[in-house]
Amino acid sequence: MIKVQISESGGKNAVPGIRRRAAKAPADNARRTSKTETQTGQDKTPSFRIDSFERSPFHMPTELSGITGIELPKEKLKELSGELKLAEFHHHYIDWEDTEASFSENSEISIEDSQLLNHRVNRIAALYVTSKNRIEKEYGEDEEKLAENINRLDALFQKTRRRLTDSYGRTVGSFYENMGNKGVKSRMCESLAREIDRRLDDYEALAERIHLKDNQFYGSWQTSNENDTMLFQSVLEIQERSGTAPAGPSEGEQAEYSLKELQAAGAAAKLSGQIEQTGLPATDDYHLGLDMAIRYMKLSSVLQHIGVGRQMSSMILGAFENCLDQHSGMALTQEGDVSKIFNYTVSQYEKTGDISLAVRKGAAEYIGIDFFLLSLRDNQKVQMAEATRYQFHINNFIRNLRENDSQEIWWLFADQNISAFQMKA
Numbered sequence: 001m002i003k004v005q006i007s008e009s010g011g012k013n014a015v016p017g018i019r020r021r022a023a024k025a026p027a028d029n030a031r032r033t034s035k036t037e038t039q040t041g042q043d044k045t046p047s048f049r050i051d052s053f054e055r056s057p058f059h060m061p062t063e064l065s066g067i068t069g070i071e072l073p074k075e076k077l078k079e080l081s082g083e084l085k086l087a088e089f090h091h092h093y094i095d096w097e098d099t100e101a102s103f104s105e106n107s108e109i110s111i112e113d114s115q116l117l118n119h120r121v122n123r124i125a126a127l128y129v130t131s132k133n134r135i136e137k138e139y140g141e142d143e144e145k146l147a148e149n150i151n152r153l154d155a156l157f158q159k160t161r162r163r164l165t166d167s168y169g170r171t172v173g174s175f176y177e178n179m180g181n182k183g184v185k186s187r188m189c190e191s192l193a194r195e196i197d198r199r200l201d202d203y204e205a206l207a208e209r210i211h212l213k214d215n216q217f218y219g220s221w222q223t224s225n226e227n228d229t230m231l232f233q234s235v236l237e238i239q240e241r242s243g244t245a246p247a248g249p250s251e252g253e254q255a256e257y258s259l260k261e262l263q264a265a266g267a268a269a270k271l272s273g274q275i276e277q278t279g280l281p282a283t284d285d286y287h288l289g290l291d292m293a294i295r296y297m298k299l300s301s302v303l304q305h306i307g308v309g310r311q312m313s314s315m316i317l318g319a320f321e322n323c324l325d326q327h328s329g330m331a332l333t334q335e336g337d338v339s340k341i342f343n344y345t346v347s348q349y350e351k352t353g354d355i356s357l358a359v360r361k362g363a364a365e366y367i368g369i370d371f372f373l374l375s376l377r378d379n380q381k382v383q384m385a386e387a388t389r390y391q392f393h394i395n396n397f398i399r400n401l402r403e404n405d406s407q408e409i410w411w412l413f414a415d416q417n418i419s420a421f422q423m424k425a
Helices: 064-068 074-080 096-105 112-138 143-180 184-209 225-242 260-279 285-306 310-327 336-350 355-365 386-403 409-415
Strands: 047-048 083-085 375-377 381-383
Touching: 064 310, 064 336, 096 112, 096 143, 096 375, 112 143, 112 184, 112 225, 112 260, 143 184, 143 260, 143 310, 184 260, 260 285, 260 381, 285 310, 285 386, 355 386, 381 386
Parallel strands: none
Antiparallel strands: 047 083, 375 381
């Protein structure tokens, strides 16, 4: 066999040695007034426009930037503007049926929808704060009713928190526990519970910053609690994405795993399940090993990109490798061609942090010159050397990784074919 020497560009981008193997695995209305009616001389009901600077009887804010601290596009302001007719005054009404339904809708998580974990935690925290705001505005002068409704809200939040953490433990936590990580299920559940509480602190701090209690848009009868919650939630999420969100409270013991890491663990477990559903490509041992190495390196790149810590990354990648091993007939734990090219290629990636270079070095070491020179056709009958085809595939992955933020990465990864292209002579 002719071997090809590939120069190494590594060094500063090297991936820390977070491998190796985990233990071998045992066999989740707006009460909007109807379209305005034309005011008549006899109709004395006061009206106003959201996008005007006229003072209304209820001092409705005239600019949404004053509510959120963020300028919204003109088209959004146009959509939200319009004449409102005040048909009747309902104080700061809270619809308990809708509120309970909103909590319930966000009280479960599974491996299949685990990329929604951050969204659901945000939703229940924002829902609690906006509901509490409505209750305080409605019953601020009646201590007995105020306490009764706050207690009801507290119980509803705690029930939702418990259901969300339990469902995460049953699904994602059990997956990693069954992969040989003893005790990790309970630790992940405990971390999620703490992260929910921390996120609630974040939203309560946000409520203080934007003076939620004094803001006459939130909690008014003109909007539903659901609309309040969606707008309030979007404020913090937009600030987080733009990097303008202030640091949350630092008091108290930190969770072992962050919310970002817990979501990543669930999404990676989903990728492992996809291997079980679709299987691995039927090809020769060297190409099978290279295919599995590419899958492993892509997952490692995603975890690095979104900032998952060393401890969680090690557990995720160890479980993923065990999954690859199981679905390849234990080819990675046997001394054969599959494990040789897999281990060599991944080790090159860990030295340099460069997927393309690692693939070229692995192919040069074990597949030989044909990988670089022999022109093959793919399913679309395009003639191209394997090395070129692999390079296009990896470049596309890296470009998409850089262009998507951390909340969208898992949708991208789940939809993209992460296996190497299969070629035919």
